[in-house]
Amino acid sequence: MSEEITYREAAGAAIHDAMAADPRVFIMGEDVGHYGGTYAVTKGLLETFGPERVRDTPLSESGFTGAGIGAAMGGMRPIVEIMTVNFSLLALDQIVNNAATLRHMSGGQFNVPVVIRMATGAGRQLAAQHSHSLENWYAHVPGLRVLAPATVQDVYSMLAPALEDPDPVILFEHVMLYNRKGTLDRSAAVDLRSAAIRREGRDITLISYGGSLWKTLEAAALLAEDGIEAEVVDLRVLRPLDADTFLSSVRKTRRAVIVDEGWRTGSLAAEISAQIMEEVFWELDAPVGRVCSAEVPIPYPRHLEEAALPQVPAIIAAARAALGKQGEPA
Amino acid sequence: MTRDQLRHIFIEELMSIAPDIDLDGVPDTADLRDAVDLDSMDIMNLLIALHQRLGVDIPEADAIKLTTLGGAVAYLAERSSAT
Amino acid sequence: MPSLGADMDDGVLVEWDVKPGDRVSRGDIVAVVETQKGAIEIEIFESGTITRLLAAPGDTIAVGAPLAELDGPAATAGETEAAKAAPAPSAKAAAEPAAETLPERPAAPTIETPAVAATAREKTAPAVEAAPAAKAAPAGRVRASPAARQLAAERGIDLAGIQGTGPDGAVVRDDVAGGKAPQPAPGARPAAPTKTAETTGPARRGFDVDEMRKAIAAAMSRSKREIPHYYLSHTIDMRVASGWLDELNAQRPPEERVLIGMLLLKASALALTRFPEFNGRYENEAFAPAPAVHIGMAVAMRGGGLVAPALHDVDRLSLEELMAKARDLVARVRSGRLRSSEFTDAGITVTSLGERGVDTVFGVIYPPQVAIVGFGTVAMRALATENGVDAVPTVCATLAADHRVSDGRRGALFLREIDKLLQVPEAL
Structure with a gap:
């Protein structure tokens, strides 16, 4: 049975259903309880599950993330919410040095089945300390699984398998997705391994994830009006990358543009581009293109913020350039 | 046909077959195969050219007589007057 | 280009x-x-x-x-x-x-x-x-x-x-x-x-000796560096072939006569049809047999230098046709006018020392070919025959071949096949 709901509601429903299904699941983070979550994802959970399982924490990312890791090692299935990826840097030591390594350091004696959710991305005029896209920092680290659900279905359905995963999972929710509506089938299962083809096409592969996926799909629709059939790959899982899916798409179209809200230098887009060069170089008909954020702290004013982020016209221009077409569509 | 004419024709045909040789200073008695490195194909081509130009019959056995400039002129003079 | x-x-x-x-x-x-x-x-x-x-x-x-x-x-x-x-x-x-x-x-x-x-x-x-x-x-x-x-x-x-x-x-x-x-x-x-009437300027013709030397140096160095040569030598009794040819030429005007070298070329070509592993190219670590018998005929330049342009389909030419083609080829070598296909088509080279050469020539294979057949000078030599030791015309045939592609046994059979063919010159 499917329903039309928002990404925010789907994320909240996923937590609700997980807590209802398994008493070991609890959530903690800043303002998740009484306030209902900074992005209102956890609204109503305190009333349903009580303060033991919906815990407001002090403003101490390192402290409560560490507590979540400890609880996971002790047999619980904690969900840790960090307000934005920018703040998660305070917990980087816990995540990278502890969560990601303990199974290895303990010779397999301890697992860390924690799920750490955090908001990411720009577009809400939250300025340079709340708007960055640092998914690639985590995607760099062995021992972590990194998810970027872009659809209502994924944000709901990825949580349960993430909690079942014996290793730490980082789950990114792009701030511009919360109000987006989509179709949800609560009984549908998804995997945490594969990328998804969100639109099929033969002329060029557009690779994206998270908040940029919808801009990419919009660009693909406009390109189609101009006779260019773009295939759109939604990465879904940022670590480990499902290279097979995007490589076989590029093998088919012989051209690729990667749309990534991270900064270009050292970006996920750079990694994907490198893998394309390594694996399908001889199939290419054009250099791999990248549409990334401008290399500046994300500005506060709306027009500057918009100018700094990947936008539909830039995606279209990059796709056209890869096809040897200059300028605006006819 | 005078000997001078025959000599002129012989040299002309030889130079046409082997334009890369230099006959300057080659004595009339020198074996051209050694002096200017003519091979059997060159000699054969020369026989053919002379046969066609002068109409003289040159049996294969006589080819050896055409390997010096002097010998060739003498032979050709003899053969052309005979016909 | x-x-x-x-x-x-x-x-x-x-x-x-x-x-x-x-x-x-x-x-x-x-x-x-x-x-x-x-x-x-x-x-x-x-x-x-x-x-x-x-x-x-x-x-x-x-x-x-x-x-x-x-x-x-x-x-x-x-x-x-x-x-x-x-x-x-x-x-x-x-x-x-x-x-x-x-x-x-x-x-x-x-x-x-x-x-x-x-x-x-x-x-x-x-x-x-x-x-x-x-x-x-x-x-x-x-x-x-x-x-x-x-x-x-x-x-x-x-x-x-x-x-x-x-x-x-x-x-x-x-x-x-x-x-x-x-x-x-x-x-x-x-x-x-x-x-056309409007070809521009005087054409440069002929060969640049220095450049040719460089090309030969490059090809022969590569050959000796890369190709494991093996060598075979076989003396062929030329009494029948020489006698048959003398008789033939005696009745003919010069333009219809045939040089003994043509018999050697034709016999080699016919033998190649039965021994295809000596005719072709070795490239990218594999041998590709040639689709036809195109033989590079080594032609020495006066004053040094060498080219081996291809005579096409030698196995299918009569001796007279072969003679005409060879004459034309040599004439064009002398005047420096060869055609592009003549440089690329040969699957083997035959080198013949002619009447004033020496007994034996051991060839160096021209890559990517896989063999070169050599003929020394046809001359009277002492040969043990049915009558004892006689002075008879003989020629020493040699084969230098690529051991990656063929072996000595087949090479020996190939040379013997040439010998056999030369004993029946009227069939050439």
Whole structure:
């Protein structure tokens, strides 16, 4: 049975259903309880599950993330919410040095089945300390699984398998997705391994994830009006990358543009581009293109913020350039 | 046909077959195969050219007589007057 | 610019033998190019109409770079070729009377031309007037995508001749897949070359001895470095062959006589049909047998130097035909006018020392060939015969062959086969 709901509601429903299904699941983070979550994802959970399982924490990312890791090692299935990826840097030591390594350091004696959710991305005029896209920092680290659900279905359905995963999972929710509506089938299962083809096409592969996926799909629709059939790959899982899916798409179209809200230098887009060069170089008909954020702290004013982020016209221009077409569509 | 004419024709045909040789200073008695490195194909081509130009019959056995400039002129003079 | 040997990087255009507007058939000689091996007559790979000359005499052109544009046969490529050649010049052509630039066509074309072909030709003809220097520049690399390069390599297509539609005009895969590019066509039908009155300047002819030395050095060094040679030698009794030939020649005027070298060549060619492992090319760690018996005939240059241009289909020529072809070949070596196919087609070389050589020659294989047959001088020598030791004409036949491809036993049988064939000269 499917329903039309928002990404925010789907994320909240996923937590609700997980807590209802398994008493070991609890959530903690800043303002998740009484306030209902900074992005209102956890609204109503305190009333349903009580303060033991919906815990407001002090403003101490390192402290409560560490507590979540400890609880996971002790047999619980904690969900840790960090307000934005920018703040998660305070917990980087816990995540990278502890969560990601303990199974290895303990010779397999301890697992860390924690799920750490955090908001990411720009577009809400939250300025340079709340708007960055640092998914690639985590995607760099062995021992972590990194998810970027872009659809209502994924944000709901990825949580349960993430909690079942014996290793730490980082789950990114792009701030511009919360109000987006989509179709949800609560009984549908998804995997945490594969990328998804969100639109099929033969002329060029557009690779994206998270908040940029919808801009990419919009660009693909406009390109189609101009006779260019773009295939759109939604990465879904940022670590480990499902290279097979995007490589076989590029093998088919012989051209690729990667749309990534991270900064270009050292970006996920750079990694994907490198893998394309390594694996399908001889199939290419054009250099791999990248549409990334401008290399500046994300500005506060709306027009500057918009100018700094990947936008539909830039995606279209990059796709056209890869096809040897200059300028605006006819 | 005078000997001078025959000599002129012989040299002309030889130079046409082997334009890369230099006959300057080659004595009339020198074996051209050694002096200017003519091979059997060159000699054969020369026989053919002379046969066609002068109409003289040159049996294969006589080819050896055409390997010096002097010998060739003498032979050709003899053969052309005979016909 | 075709590659006339593994070591060739470029060639200097000496003269054009065609002009824009000329119709050419596959195998026609269209230009003369100076290489390390001397002036080579370039045969065209495809039939069509010359629309543009892209190089001028004196230009150095890299192997693979285009020399001229050809309007292909209308039935297959007319439309695309016309579209390619048409764009910019068409406006200009409309402004200027076509008569000014259209070259005169031969009054009586010998080739039947379908109406479509004529249309295509007229469409593209205006492009003739432009002789752009930009496109003729041979130095730059062709901008082509990896996928295009891959496909071009698979199909043996030259990227330089393809109009690109990719980023910055790069050649992409579809351009290669759709484009018809010139390819070497073995077995090209020779046709009378189209001579024009306006060939420019005095043509440089003949061989540059220093350059030839370099080419020989490169080829022979590679041969001795890469090819594991083995050598066999066999003395052949030439009483029957010599006697038969003397008798034959005695009855013939000079132009119909046959040199003994032709018997040796023909016997080698017939033996090769039964021993194909000595005729072909060894490339990329594999042997490819030659599809026909084309024999490189080693011809020494006076004063040093050597070339071994191919005599085609030697196994199928009568001795008289072979003699005529060999005479023509030697004459053209002497005047420095060889054809491109003669440099690329041979699958084996035969070297014959002639009447004033020595007893035995041990050859060095000309890569990528896999064998060389050598004949010493035919001369009277002591030979044990049925009568005891006699003075009889003999020739020492040798084989140097590539041990990666063949072994001594087969090599021995091959030399013996030549011997056997020479004992029945009337069958040659």
